Amino acid sequence: MRVAVGCDHGGLALKDVLCGVLKSAGVEVLDMGTGNEDSVDYPDFAAKVARSVTSGDADRGLAICGTGIGMSIALNKYPGVRAALCHDSFTARLSRQHNDANILVLGGRVLGQEVAADMVKQWLATPFEGGRHQKRLDKITQIERDICKG
Numbered sequence: 653m654r655v656a657v658g659c660d661h662g663g664l665a666l667k668d669v670l671c672g673v674l675k676s677a678g679v680e681v682l683d684m685g686t687g688n689e690d691s692v693d694y695p696d697f698a699a700k701v702a703r704s705v706t707s708g709d710a711d712r713g714l715a716i717c718g719t720g721i722g723m724s725i726a727l728n729k730y731p732g733v734r735a736a737l738c739h740d741s742f743t744a745r746l747s748r749q750h751n752d753a754n755i756l757v758l759g760g761r762v763l764g765q766e767v768a769a770d771m772v773k774q775w776l777a778t779p780f781e782g783g784r785h786q787k788r789l790d791k792i793t794q795i796e797r798d799i800c801k802g
């Protein structure tokens with residue numbers, strides 16, 4: 653599996669930890685930055701992660717800012733992105749089982765490293781359940797199509 657990872661300055665420390673977690677799990681990491689603590693704008697990095705996932709360059713994405721809120725707002729503007737801002741392992745797991753989330757969003761100033769590492773491991777390992785949940789995702793896709801038609 654290939655995962656695109658992006659963050660702003662508020663997510664940098666956690667991104668570095670989680671890139672290690674992903675690599676240890678045998679995941680190929682596409683690091684989209686940022687790479688230092690200079691203040692940057694999270695939409696720029698959301699765009700890189702979203703485009704990697706929607707183009708198929710990456711199978712999934714991981715995005716981190718201070719709270720995760722800005723990243724999730726920006727990411728979910730992209731048709732085909734299902735970005736889930738999660739706060740614990742339960743929501744990370746359910747975002748896969750019920751929502752087929754293709755991007756996990758975390759708050760670098762919210763989560764401890766061990767909690768975040770466990771969330772990422774569970775998010776990677778949990779399959780989408782399909783069934784009644786697929787019907788709901790189809791409705792989201794239809795909303796995207798309606799909006800794109802203008």
Ligand code: RB5
Nearest residue numbers: 662717718719720721722
């Ligand atoms: C940056 O200071 C901060 O606003 C950003 O990381 C994020 O929390 C926005 O939602």
